[in-house]
Amino acid sequence: MGSASQDTYVLPEATAPSLVLAHPTDTEKHRTWTLNHREWGGALALEEYLKREPYFTTIPLTRDGGMTHWILTDSSWSADRGGNRPVLASCESIRKRVLVASPSDNTVHDGVGHGIGSVFTYPEFRGNRYAARMLNELGPALRKWQSDGRDAVCSALWSDIGKTYYAKKGWAAFPSLHVEFLVSTNHQTGESGGDKVSPITYDNLEPLCQRDEQLLKEKLLHTAQKTSRTSVAFAPDHDTLRWHLYRDDFIASILFKSDPSQSQEPFSRGALAGPQGRRVWALWSRNYYGGGSGSAPADNVDKNTLYILRLVVEPEESSEEGEDENPSEDIHEAFAAVIQAALREASRWHLGKVDLWNPSPTVKKLIDRSGFRHRWVERDEDSIPSMMWYGDEDVRDVEWVANEKYCWC
Numbered sequence: 001m002g003s004a005s006q007d008t009y010v011l012p013e014a015t016a017p018s019l020v021l022a023h024p025t026d027t028e029k030h031r032t033w034t035l036n037h038r039e040w041g042g043a044l045a046l047e048e049y050l051k052r053e054p055y056f057t058t059i060p061l062t063r064d065g066g067m068t069h070w071i072l073t074d075s076s077w078s079a080d081r082g083g084n085r086p087v088l089a090s091c092e093s094i095r096k097r098v099l100v101a102s103p104s105d106n107t108v109h110d111g112v113g114h115g116i117g118s119v120f121t122y123p124e125f126r127g128n129r130y131a132a133r134m135l136n137e138l139g140p141a142l143r144k145w146q147s148d149g150r151d152a153v154c155s156a157l158w159s160d161i162g163k164t165y166y167a168k169k170g171w172a173a174f175p176s177l178h179v180e181f182l183v184s185t186n187h188q189t190g191e192s193g194g195d196k197v198s199p200i201t202y203d204n205l206e207p208l209c210q211r212d213e214q215l216l217k218e219k220l221l222h223t224a225q226k227t228s229r230t231s232v233a234f235a236p237d238h239d240t241l242r243w244h245l246y247r248d249d250f251i252a253s254i255l256f257k258s259d260p261s262q263s264q265e266p267f268s269r270g271a272l273a274g275p276q277g278r279r280v281w282a283l284w285s286r287n288y289y290g291g292g293s294g295s296a297p298a299d300n301v302d303k304n305t306l307y308i309l310r311l312v313v314e315p316e317e318s319s320e321e322g323e324d325e326n327p328s329e330d331i332h333e334a335f336a337a338v339i340q341a342a343l344r345e346a347s348r349w350h351l352g353k354v355d356l357w358n359p360s361p362t363v364k365k366l367i368d369r370s371g372f373r374h375r376w377v378e379r380d381e382d383s384i385p386s387m388m389w390y391g392d393e394d395v396r397d398v399e400w401v402a403n404e405k406y407c408w409c
């Protein structure tokens with residue numbers, strides 16, 4: 001076990017039975033954020049990052065206990081002694097809704113899935129297997145966490161350290177393909193396509209999320225039948241999408257506070273095109289690079305990215321049934337108009353590219369025929385979607401449907 005006298009702590013082995021998962025005090029959270037600002041501060045200066053992290057506990061999805069902070073510490077160390085008990089490793093979990101369809105029945109079930117983020121070990125404690133120990137405790141703990149007495153369906157994280165570290169601990173790596181559209185190579189003059197799209201705002205977001213969930217449930221049933229595998233998706237619901245948008249707003253309000261040109265026309269949250277029943281829409285958010293330096297958006301245009309959080313084709317199902325069936329002309333047009341809108345918005349907000357994660361087979365066909373210059377990227381290191389499955393199936397036999405950026409945390 002670890003021991004402590006006054007302020008001197010003897011560090012325990014990572015295998016010590018006295019090590020436990022616990023929740024950090026406010027002082028400990030503050031200390032952890034101060035240290036991990038370099039990793040996850042993006043373009044925010046430390047002072048702003050220290051405001052953003054507690055802000056998450058006030059917004060949809062993560063308020064009211066939706067977010068949990070975890071640390072690995074020694075049970076013999078008191079949390080009260082001036083807040084200087086060592087934090088051996090830390091992370092967060094976010095409770096999310098997941099939708100599950102099994103090949104053996106015709107219903108989509110609602111369950112709990114946990115997103116895990118910010119896995120971190122203080123620099124002075126690295127290499128001692130503390131993160132490994134924390135994760136080995138956390139995986140089983142999340143099975144029963146905030147899931148109303150039932151087992152959670154899964155937990156997921158997005159690894160920034162490659163595909164093997166988390167896989168060895170039970171979070172299997174899933175596809176990490178994205179398509180990238182550079183703003184600079186997809187220039188169109190004028191406002192071409194602008195008349196065909198409507199912006200998505202906070203006002204029209206909720207019914208689109210509801211429609212998306214309805215379509216996704218149909219797709220899950222279809223996938224489970226077609227593949228004879230259990231199929232799962234994170235619900236692209238109003239709270240989940242608003243979490244991304246509120247996060248984006250918080251960051252942009254700081255980065256653009258002294259830039260009056262940006263206040264004239266608000267940032268659109270996405271774009272929608274096509275007639276009712278045959279629509280295509282995308283929701284997106286901005287990511288400003290800065291390596292925690294507090295630098296200005298215009299300094300890093302090449303790295304700054306507009307992420308398509310979710311792309312919906314209404315309805316996609318029939319076009320995926322036949323291998324040779326191609327999306328109809330009106331869907332092609334609507335898709336092109338939406339991507340064009342994303343590129344325009346990216347350009348206006350100092351974002352050099354538009355990224356879309358794991359497009360479905362139908363969307364791949366749309367991209368290939370769209371005429372937009374693009375590049376396919378298989379990520380090996382960053383943001384690798386990784387899942388631990390709490391059901392009876394082997395995680396490698398589970399289909400993760402709509403494995404897009406909106407799932408990320």
Ligand SMILES: CC(C)(COP(=O)(O)OP(=O)(O)OC[C@H]1O[C@@H](n2cnc3c(N)ncnc32)[C@H](O)[C@@H]1OP(=O)(O)O)[C@@H](O)C(=O)NCCC(=O)NCCS
Nearest residue numbers: 039119120121126127128129130131132158159160161162
């Ligand atoms: C990654 C991190 C949490 C590991 O913490 P730790 O307590 O030292 O981890 P452990 O002692 O359990 O494991 C060390 C392992 O992590 C691997 N690792 C650490 N950083 C890595 C990186 N950037 N890329 C790949 N592997 C890495 C080590 O090579 C070692 O591998 P091994 O198990 O094959 O020997 C820690 O280095 C850290 O906080 N890094 C900065 C934040 C970060 O990148 N977090 C992960 C986000 S997904």
